Amino acid sequence: MNNFGFKIIDDIKIEKEVFELIDYSNKNKLPMELAIYKEDKEMYERIIEKSQYLNTIHLSKNSKLYIAHKTFDQHKHIIFEEIKRGVSYGVYRFVLHPNDYNFNLSNTHYKDKIISLLIERLTEVNEFVNKLNSNKKVEIYIENMFDPIELFKELFKEIDNIKLDNINFCFDIGHAKVWSGTNLEEWIEFLDILKNKYNKKFHFHIHFNLGLGDQHLSFEEAVEQGMEDKDEYFSSSKKITDAIRNDLIDVYKDDTLVMEQNPKYQINGYEMMKNKKSVI
Numbered sequence: 001m002n003n004f005g006f007k008i009i010d011d012i013k014i015e016k017e018v019f020e021l022i023d024y025s026n027k028n029k030l031p032m033e034l035a036i037y038k039e040d041k042e043m044y045e046r047i048i049e050k051s052q053y054l055n056t057i058h059l060s061k062n063s064k065l066y067i068a069h070k071t072f073d074q075h076k077h078i079i080f081e082e083i084k085r086g087v088s089y090g091v092y093r094f095v096l097h098p099n100d101y102n103f104n105l106s107n108t109h110y111k112d113k114i115i116s117l118l119i120e121r122l123t124e125v126n127e128f129v130n131k132l133n134s135n136k137k138v139e140i141y142i143e144n145m146f147d148p149i150e151l152f153k154e155l156f157k158e159i160d161n162i163k164l165d166n167i168n169f170c171f172d173i174g175h176a177k178v179w180s181g182t183n184l185e186e187w188i189e190f191l192d193i194l195k196n197k198y199n200k201k202f203h204f205h206i207h208f209n210l211g212l213g214d215q216h217l218s219f220e221e222a223v224e225q226g227m228e229d230k231d232e233y234f235s236s237s238k239k240i241t242d243a244i245r246n247d248l249i250d251v252y253k254d255d256t257l258v259m260e261q262n263p264k265y266q267i268n269g270y271e272m273m274k275n276k277k278s279v280i
């Protein structure tokens with residue numbers, strides 16, 4: 001199960017937990033994602049130097065596609081610099097949010113405009129990484145945030161049409177539950193199309209939300225807070241942890257799945273999955 005690992009952040013306040021996860025990942029050869037949310041340069045370098053299996057960087061909050069603003073030209077260098085820095089340390093996978101807020105998809109005019117702006121900006125990112133002098137192909141993963149599955153269906157159809165080969169998909173299972181209005185089964189059908197028809201790669205964020213908002217709970221916290229194994233989003237015929245293991249971890253063996261949860265619960269979460277414990 002070496003496609004399932006941890007997501008950490010460059011936060012000095014949780015240094016002990018972060019380096020415990022790095023040691024565990026090094027010992028067990030498990031992938032890691034580093035999110036540069038605090039933009040602590042010293043912590044970034046220490047993490048990258050220590051971690052042997054860190055393969056993904058989540059770009060900072062300043063790395064945005066600025067869809068509703070005219071400021072992309074002024075800010076795109078931030079995205080490019082963060083990618084260049086990661087590549088210089090031997091990291092080739094980067095996660096990027098499409099926007100800070102949900103898009104206005106209330107009518108076709110806005111929806112088409114949003115897709116075309118996303119495509120315009122992703123084309124620039126795609127071209128930038130193509131020109132980078134790197135040893136390996138650089139992969140960008142666009143993460144589902146507040147928007148419905150239809151947006152991603154249309155976006156990736158266009159990405160395939162114009163062959164933006166470096167743009168892939170980061171599926172956040174918790175965001176999909178609380179914001180997309182679409183159940184996991186339908187998302188998995190979409191992932192299937194991305195994989196088999198469009199030849200896309202994946203990154204996964206695994207965490208739990210009871211339903212009201214984006215809580216990023218671990219397996220243990222979800223149980224403690226009353227999550228039950230009958231959850232419509234996961235399909236009532238399956239235990240939640242079984243769905244994650246059987247439908248995601250066991251299927252996307254060549255991709256990377258990370259727990260996007262409080263670091264103190266992540267090792268236990270990994271061991272539960274490894275030992276096939278159905279906790280929820």
Ligand SMILES: [Zn+2]
Pocket residue numbers: 143172205260
């Ligand atoms: Zn996420």
